[in-house]
Amino acid sequence: MTLATRRTALAATALLGLTLGSAAARADDLVVYCGVQEEWCQAMMNAFTKETGIKVAMTRKSAGETYAQVKAEGSNPKGDVWWGGTGDAFLQAAEDGLLAEYKSPKLAELHPWAQRQAADAQYRAVGIYAGGLGFAVNTEILAKKKVKEPTCWADLVKPEFKGEIQIANPNSSGTAYATLATLVQIFGENPAFDYMKKLHGNVSQYTKSGAAPAVAAGRGEASVGIVFMHDAVVQTINGFPVKTVAPCEGTGYEVGSMGIIKGGPNPELAKKFYEFALTPKAQATAEQAKSYQVQANVATPISEHAPRLEKVKLIDYDFKKFGSAAERKRLLSRWDNEIGNLR
Amino acid sequence: MFRSHILWLIIGWIGWAIVPWYGFASTRRPATGDWPPSGLLAGLGDAPWLLPLALFLALPVPFVLARSRHTGLALIVGGLGGLVWMMLEGSAITHKGWAWASLAGLFGRLPEGQPGMGFGAMITALAFLFFFTMGLAARGAMKGDRFTTGAIGFLVASIALFVFWPVSTVFSQAMLPDGDISGATALYNRLTARDIWSLGCITGDTRCGVVWNSVVLGTLCGVITTVLGLAFALVAARTDFPYQRALRLLSVLPIITPPFVIGLAVILLFGRNGTVTLFLAENFGLTATRWIYGLPGILLTQTLAFTPIAFLVLIGVVQGIAPSMEEAAQTLRAGRWQTFRRVTWPLMRPGLANAFLVGFIESLADFGNPLVMGGGYEVLSTKIFYAVVGAQNDPGRAAALGIVLLALCVGAFLVQHRWVGSGSYTTVGGKGFAGTPAELPVWLKRAVYGTAIPWAAxxxxxxxxxxxxxxxxxxxxxxxxxxxxxxxxxxxxWNQYGLLWTGRAWNSLFTTLEVSAIAAPLTAALGLITAYLLVRQRFAGRATFEFMTMLSFAIPGTVIGVAYILAFNQPPVELTGTAAILVVCFVFRNMPVSIRAGVASMSQLDKNLDECALTLGANSAQTIRRVIVPLLRPAIVAALVYSFVRAITSVSAVIFLVSARHDMATSYIVGRVEIGDFGLAIAYSSVLVVLMGLAIIFIQWAVGERRIARPTPQAPAARAQEVAA
Structure with a gap:
């Protein structure tokens, strides 16, 4: 074949490539940064479009990634709503003035923890779901090794769990930072660090992402993962021998949040989405999408799989203190110096 | 008067007076009528600062038309003036009004600012740039070659805009004051932090600094991938191995694999509960351990992933070594080993050095594999990622780590430069030849088979x-x-409305293919032109230029991603949220590989070839098209394949640049992997692998093979027998 025909072929493919992408959304669609699992993100956006006819352009990213993006875009925001993801990141964004203040008339319908999150963030964010910290325990491996399942934080430092535990690195994961803050609140700061030093001997790996220890426990790469309990439940539903355990000394929790991005392109649509997201109807999408967090609206039915928070001994988690940038930096650098550096 | 002078004058006027000045497709702009205002209309309306541009566009016109002696000077003044004015008005007036309060005092408040520059501005700026370079050529720069000055000007300008500017934006953050600590001290503290440089793992019982981890990993990865790549290249080019096609296909597979997938497969095989591990544990009584996590795992996955790149760099070089030299050696009674050691090997040196450099830098900048396989083994790239997005959220620290990483890559680059030295590596001269490549020494052949075949298996x-x-x-x-x-x-x-794309992956798949298909030819073209300039032209600042082209490659994707958001989120150049930012990012991030491939192949082409063409009256553009490009086909294939594939499989930069409207396949896959939904991740990846495989076959078919020897109908084996007879 001649060069000329080859070039034509090349040009034709380039054109084909261009036309393929013409399905892009229009500029006046609502732009949502979604911080929960992809399935739930999709289900939620579909439900909103069905309800209001407003089209949504959605990106899924972890809370840390979204925070970094919203911050970098701060001078000329491109997103409208940030929906879902660990509350800490929202508190930080609120502190930085990246989120717009908005008081929903539906606030009164929400669980107290969701309202408190809103108050802590000066109404720049609101709680939309909660989940407690716990253990994802691989029962198959423990039965094989004839080790009793752990039920308390104190069990995890026993010698039989050597090399069997995974937890995320608090520098990279909000989940692990919540664990660190929880331990400090249960035991007091110095005993908590002593505990973590002992735990370090049993930890085989500090993973990067917060949910990864649950996946590892499911796959049998570890027998205990310290994670949010709803992440452990997902593994059980997916057919892995994972049992979800709530620690007996009490445990901390996260409040997944939502906020309107200050100066976003479509503030009116953003408010519509915000209101919709607080209804029981919107929150019911979680269970359909295999997400088992407890939803913020009191009227939303709680899934039978969801780890019920009222059965768990929850501590009175001080989000305001442990969510502040200064306290976070202090605890993390102490963790780095005393634990992260150990071999 | 040259045709190109007139052409660019016309283009400049069109760009300013007709094409919409502001905004790309998806950015916001005031809706004023159907046709958004051009520079001229906006200038007459509420953006009078665009009117002076007419002055600079008009200045060269009389000189060009009158064929004046001073055309060159007029072009230089017009071009430079226009560019400077655009830069000034662009940075002084943002989307919110005056950028600096003092200007508002001077000129009064603006009712509203201006949006980001669009196609009109882009075309006009290009015209100004080429005014300038044509002017320089007319004044005698680069022997008056307008193509060369234009190419240098264009590359320097685009690298400055899309590499240097964003990178310096993000690196300036390393100087951010930290609490009460001043900028300089903070920078010093960040650069000398213990977790970067500590040697604790040798002297005590703490961990070693992350730099040492990265260097060890990068060196091992560079050496191993070069060796394996060389083995594959020798098998493919120098032996009569019967399954060459299969071998080549296999060696290409890993680069067309999305990140994480190799890691997943390795975990599922060698992890504590992996198939192989369990098998060994049951049959040989070994205890299942987690040995794969950490250095061994990262190294294994990186070697799998980057060997093909070394292969692609080396195959062009090995094929390009003219058999005539080896034949000469053998005629002079050199044995097979001597020929290989004294002739073939030295001729491969630039290729080997380039392959090592690429392997080393790829390993340092790689993010996906250390993330999945890392265990407790921390490397710079993951540390940077989590300094940006992690709970710590410290951009200053990320910038400092980025500087360290960059310094390592520059160091490797300098060492490579030293080693290659300034010897001559040309083997493709003007004379046609039809020799047979020398056979490899027997033991070397065995070694090559022994490495390549098990790895392929x-x-x-x-x-x-x-x-x-x-x-x-x-x-x-x-x-x-x-x-x-x-x-x-x-x-x-399928329903009454027609075909419905109900699958969840379609959206991201289409965007991915579109962006990659646009980025690949651009990357290859820019990269090869750069390579041509680097190898063939001598100009002031060439070394700096070469270094700048490597910059975006050496910096981890995460940093590039954040840098691009910081630099291109607001006017004058507002690209975030468009597909253009993805294309631009891929082009400038992957260009260095096409440059390396081009440089390696082009060092082999005798300069006489160009000179012949020039003597026969061709200009340098023609020389490139008719002489160099046909001889560079392997490098073109390598560049196209690499840039297409990397655009599809890259993760770390893309994670920040994808937007709700332009999501990419990899960021979707990462989400699946995170929650342990490996099935879907693997299914999607398999589809991508097949698509990329098809694309490679298409590229190879479209570019064609290089023919160095005179066309002979016989197969090489038959030819060898002929020679022997």
Whole structure:
């Protein structure tokens, strides 16, 4: 074949490539940064479009990634709503003035923890779901090794769990930072660090992402993962021998949040989405999408799989203190110096 | 008067007076009529600062038309003036009004600012740039060659805009004051932090600094991938191995694999609960351990991933070594080993050095594999990522780590430069030749087979398993056959409205293919032109220029991603949220590989060839098109394939640049992997692998093979017999 025909072929493919992408959304669609699992993100956006006819352009990213993006875009925001993801990141964004203040008339319908999150963030964010910290325990491996399942934080430092535990690195994961803050609140700061030093001997790996220890426990790469309990439940539903355990000394929790991005392109649509997201109807999408967090609206039915928070001994988690940038930096650098550096 | 002078004058006027000045497709702009205002209309309306541009566009016109002696000077003044004015008005007036309060005092407040520059501005700026370079050429720069000055000007300007500017924006953050600590001290503290440089793992019982981890990993990875790549290249080019095609296909497979997938497969095989581990534990009584996590795992996956790149760099070089030299050596009674050692090997040095450099830098900048396989082994790239997005959230620290990483890459680059030295590596001269490549020494041939074949077999096994993983319920636990994952991702439905793309992956797949298809030819073209300039032209600042081109490659994707958001989120150049930012990012991030491939191949082409063409009256553009490009086909294929594939498989930069409207396949896959939904991730990846495979076949068919020897109808083996007879 001649060069000329080859070039034509090349040009034709380039054109084909261009036309393929013409399905892009229009500029006046609502732009949502979604911080929960992809399935739930999709289900939620579909439900909103069905309800209001407003089209949504959605990106899924972890809370840390979204925070970094919203911050970098701060001078000329491109997103409208940030929906879902660990509350800490929202508190930080609120502190930085990246989120717009908005008081929903539906606030009164929400669980107290969701309202408190809103108050802590000066109404720049609101709680939309909660989940407690716990253990994802691989029962198959423990039965094989004839080790009793752990039920308390104190069990995890026993010698039989050597090399069997995974937890995320608090520098990279909000989940692990919540664990660190929880331990400090249960035991007091110095005993908590002593505990973590002992735990370090049993930890085989500090993973990067917060949910990864649950996946590892499911796959049998570890027998205990310290994670949010709803992440452990997902593994059980997916057919892995994972049992979800709530620690007996009490445990901390996260409040997944939502906020309107200050100066976003479509503030009116953003408010519509915000209101919709607080209804029981919107929150019911979680269970359909295999997400088992407890939803913020009191009227939303709680899934039978969801780890019920009222059965768990929850501590009175001080989000305001442990969510502040200064306290976070202090605890993390102490963790780095005393634990992260150990071999 | 040259035709190109007139052409660019016309283009400049069109760009300013007709084409919409502001905004690309998806950015916001005031809706004023159907046709958004051009520079001229906006200038007459509420943006009077665009009017002076007419002055600079008009200045060269009389000189060009009058064929004046001073045309060159007029072009230089007009071009430079226009560019400077655009820069000034662009940075002084943002989307919110005056950028600096003092200007508002001077000129009064603006009712509203201006949006980001669009196509009109882009075209006009290009015209100004070429005014300037044509002016320089007319004044005698680069022997008056307008193409060369234009190419240098264009590359320098685009690298300054899309590499240097964003990178310096993000690096300036390393100087951010930290609490009460001043900028300079903070920078010093960040650069000398213990977790970067500590040697604790040798002297005590703490961990070693992350730099040492990265250097050890990068060096090992560079050496191993170069050796394996060389083995494959020798098998493919210098032996009569019967399954060459299969071998080449296998060696290319890993680069067309999305990140994480190789890591997943390796974990599912060698992890504590992996198939191989369990098998060994049951049959040989070994205890299942987690040895794979950490250095061994990262090294294994990186070697799998980057060997093909070394192969692509080396195959062009090995093929390009003219057999005539080896024949000469053998005529002079050199043995096979002597020929290889004294002739073939030295001629391969630039290729080897380039392959090592690419392997080293790729390993340092790689993010996906250390993330999945890292265990407790921390490297710079992951540390930077989590300094940006992690709970710590410290951009200053990320910038400092980025500087360290960059310094390492620059160091490697300098060492490579030293080693290659300034010897001559040309083997493709003007004379046609039809020799037979020398046979490899027997033991070397065995060694080459012994390395390449087991590795190929291993790769093959891994891919078989990956493919299989997409078709089972839950790999490792429930191995019943299912199409569930494929249906979820690529479901199609048909109803009264026509075809429905119900699968969840379609959206990101289309964007990915579109962006990559646009980026690949641009990357290859820019890269090869750069390579031509670097190898063939001598100009002031060439070394700096070469260094700048390597910059975006050496910096981890995460940093590039954040840098691009910081630099291109607001006017004058507002690109975030468009597909253009993805294309630009891929082009400038992957360009260095096409440059390396081009430089390696071009060092082999005798300069006489160009000179012949020039003597015969061709200009340098013609020389490139008619002489150099046909001889560079392997490098072109390598550049196209690499840039297409990397645009599809890159993760770390893309994670920040994808927007709701332009999501990419990899960021979707990462989400699946995170929650342990390996089936869907693997199914999607398999589809991508197949698509990229098809694309490679298409590229090879479209570019064609290089023919160095005179065309001979016989197969090489038959020719060898002829020679022997």
């Amino acid at each position: 291993f790769t093959f096994l891994l891919y078989g398993l990956i493919l299989y993983g997409g078709f089972v319920e839950n790999w490792g636990r429930n191995n019943t056959f299912t199409l569930r994952h494929y249906v979820t991702a690529f479901g199609l439905d």
